Amino acid sequence: MLRTSRQLRNSATLALALFGAVSIAVAQAPARVSGAVTAVAPGTLTVKADNNGELKITVPDGIRLQRVAPGAKDLSTATAIQFSDIAAGDRVSVRITPDSTPSALTAASIIDISAADIAKKQQQDRIDWARRGIGGLVRTVDPASGVILITTGAGANEKNVTVRTSPSTILRRYAADSIDFAKAQPAPIDTIKPGDQLRARGTKNSDSTDLAAEEVVSGSFRNISGSVSSINAAAQTITLKDLITKQQVTVHITDDAQMRKLPDAMARALAASTKSTGAATPTAQPGGMAASNPGQGRPGGVMGAGGFGGGQPGSGAPGGAAAPGGSGNWPGAQGGAPGGTPNAQWGAQRPIGGGDTQSIISRAPAIKLSDLQKGDAIILVSTQGTTEVTAITLLAGVEPLLQSSASTQSMLLSGWNMSSGGGESGAQ
Numbered sequence: 001m002l003r004t005s006r007q008l009r010n011s012a013t014l015a016l017a018l019f020g021a022v023s024i025a026v027a028q029a030p031a032r033v034s035g036a037v038t039a040v041a042p043g044t045l046t047v048k049a050d051n052n053g054e055l056k057i058t059v060p061d062g063i064r065l066q067r068v069a070p071g072a073k074d075l076s077t078a079t080a081i082q083f084s085d086i087a088a089g090d091r092v093s094v095r096i097t098p099d100s101t102p103s104a105l106t107a108a109s110i111i112d113i114s115a116a117d118i119a120k121k122q123q124q125d126r127i128d129w130a131r132r133g134i135g136g137l138v139r140t141v142d143p144a145s146g147v148i149l150i151t152t153g154a155g156a157n158e159k160n161v162t163v164r165t166s167p168s169t170i171l172r173r174y175a176a177d178s179i180d181f182a183k184a185q186p187a188p189i190d191t192i193k194p195g196d197q198l199r200a201r202g203t204k205n206s207d208s209t210d211l212a213a214e215e216v217v218s219g220s221f222r223n224i225s226g227s228v229s230s231i232n233a234a235a236q237t238i239t240l241k242d243l244i245t246k247q248q249v250t251v252h253i254t255d256d257a258q259m260r261k262l263p264d265a266m267a268r269a270l271a272a273s274t275k276s277t278g279a280a281t282p283t284a285q286p287g288g289m290a291a292s293n294p295g296q297g298r299p300g301g302v303m304g305a306g307g308f309g310g311g312q313p314g315s316g317a318p319g320g321a322a323a324p325g326g327s328g329n330w331p332g333a334q335g336g337a338p339g340g341t342p343n344a345q346w347g348a349q350r351p352i353g354g355g356d357t358q359s360i361i362s363r364a365p366a367i368k369l370s371d372l373q374k375g376d377a378i379i380l381v382s383t384q385g386t387t388e389v390t391a392i393t394l395l396a397g398v399e400p401l402l403q404s405s406a407s408t409q410s411m412l413l414s415g416w417n418m419s420s421g422g423g424e425s426g427a428q
Contacts, residue, residue, distance in 0.1 A: 089115030174219030
């Protein structure tokens with residue numbers, strides 16, 4: 001049946017009205033902006049919003065400005081502050097006035113967390129994850145009981161750890177292409193699969209084989225080892241032949257990739273420590289290879305078990321810099337050999353176990369793509385993919401380690417530099 005001209009006009013009018021309504025909805029300003037302050041000017045804040053990029057927000061005189069501690073769940077402990085107290089690096093949650101537009105945002109109230117408080121919380125979290133955390137590769141998961149079995153360490157130091165979760169355990173899952181804790185999302189236990197990398201913190205038993213977890217973060221990543229076949233500096237890629245799959249793999253190197261190189265002596269020592277043939281296990285003298293940093297180790301300076309030791313819990317940065325007190329160059333930099341140079345002496349007091357190994361790796365000298373050469377042996381953790389992947393963490397100088405088993409290589413990097421913890425939340 002043909003429609004009348006009036007019906008057509010009415011339909012067109014309705015369509016325009018609906019289009020206009022959609023346009024108005026899209027053009028609405030956000031009700032709240034949360035993110036990091038990047039600049040402060042008289043009456044104006046520039047905020048790198050968590051979801052909306054960088055935004056400029058006008059701050060009128062007389063609005064409510066409050067400060068809370070990181071992790072605060074409400075405003076019961078908030079204190080009043082002045083606009084001059086807000087600084088770059090702070091986290092803020094800004095309520096936007098209803099009459100704002102996307103191009104002219106005006107603050108109705110602001111909740112602030114100071115950068116100094118964030119740094120302090122991150123430091124505390126780093127220490128807590130090192131002391132009460134453990135990490136490794138998932139072997140089995142029983143969602144019904146909430147029990148996860150992981151393997152940590154490598155070679156003669158390998159052991160199984162039972163991680164027990166409860167309804168109160170915080171479970172998070174990393175994004176497929178990132179170990180940025182800020183991008184980790186809440187996820188149920190049945191998303192955790194065998195082969196995943198997992199980090200948990202909570203109450204351990206005496207020999208660290210059982211942990212009642214308060215918090216768990218996990219992710220699925222690929223472990224690749226091989227020798228560099230070619231380097232394309234312009235494209236920021238390297239190619240290598242995966243020793244396991246025998247396939248050629250193109251690895252994309254982004255600015256977020258964590259890249260380090262083991263000194264030859266350390267690579268040989270780590271290779272020896274992973275052998276399960278009964279050979280002597282290398283150990284570190286006090287203040288040497290496994291020297292602890294303030295708050296980072298067990299009494300006597302042995303690094304805490306579990307790995308992730310060099311990460312920045314709560315920083316949101318993939319892996320981040322060295323653990324508290326470290327220089328990021330060599331484990332002994334703050335308490336061992338002067339200037340962070342390797343201590344060539346090996347004593348018999350402290351074995352380099354799985355977690356210790358990962359802590360040491362995380363503070364080996366940092367490198368760039370330009371430092372790699374064709375033929376270099378590397379082990380890396382990457383995003384999932386068959387022939388094209390993106391590097392998350394890359395370790396060079398590993399020629400002695402390539403003679404170990406694939407499982408040992410995976411275990412060496414299971415948890416290395418994976419960021420974990422909190423410290424920036426709380427601005428609600």
